[in-house]
Amino acid sequence: MSTLVIQHGEDEPPGLVGAALGKYEVCRTWLGERVPDALTHDALVVLGGPMAAWDDERHPHLAAEARLLAAYARAGRPTLGVCLGSQLLARGLGARNFRGPALEKGLLPISLTDAGRSDALVRGFDGATVVQWHGDSFSLPDGAVWLASSASYAHQAFRVGERAWGLQFHVECDRALRRVWGFDAGSDDIDTRNRGLAERFAELVILSARR
Numbered sequence: 001m002s003t004l005v006i007q008h009g010e011d012e013p014p015g016l017v018g019a020a021l022g023k024y025e026v027c028r029t030w031l032g033e034r035v036p037d038a039l040t041h042d043a044l045v046v047l048g049g050p051m052a053a054w055d056d057e058r059h060p061h062l063a064a065e066a067r068l069l070a071a072y073a074r075a076g077r078p079t080l081g082v083c084l085g086s087q088l089l090a091r092g093l094g095a096r097n098f099r100g101p102a103l104e105k106g107l108l109p110i111s112l113t114d115a116g117r118s119d120a121l122v123r124g125f126d127g128a129t130v131v132q133w134h135g136d137s138f139s140l141p142d143g144a145v146w147l148a149s150s151a152s153y154a155h156q157a158f159r160v161g162e163r164a165w166g167l168q169f170h171v172e173c174d175r176a177l178r179r180v181w182g183f184d185a186g187s188d189d190i191d192t193r194n195r196g197l198a199e200r201f202a203e204l205v206i207l208s209a210r211r
Contacts, residue, residue, distance in 0.1 A: 001209035004041040006065060008049025008084065011180060015172035016191070017045060017080070020198035021205065035064040042209040044072040048083030048170060052136055053097040066092035073164035078205045083134050086158075086166030093141035093160060100137040101152055107178075107186045108132045110156045110169065116147035121165050121200055122157050128193055129186065130169035131178060137168075163204060171197050 003024040070092030072079040081089035112126040148157035156168045171194045175185045
């Protein structure tokens, strides 16, 4: 199997998602590495970053990332957008990006929708504390399945088709990375849930690559 991880900063690594995948290739956009314009891997992960998902003037690679995310999702290949990545996935599929109501930062709970409680990836996160750090949001793409919300942000997670997810919260974060970001480390439950989700995504990548 082969997975491309697009990373936007040195301190925003794939963390638990990378550990679950084991082997992956990284595109380091902050170092000027070029975002591919074709489906070169079995799966795609796009991580968070400090920029707005629509700021093409200062970050011209964002438009290419949005197109690539949409291409992977439409092709039915395993796709995961985290925070900025979720906003770019929504953008690539024709939805709107916009400023959120306020900065959402900290260890905060989310609620799953009925669809989220049975979703292959986010099940088990209903009422769970997750890592939030964002000030932007998005509308849901046409045909997307709404999976989760928080008190401040209606759209915390969505799925497109059966293998593409956008997660506004930082599922890649383990305790060490939370400390690097200046967060309270929180409980072991956060790591356990995040690791479980990351491993489910990695299993999906393996199964998809074998077909």
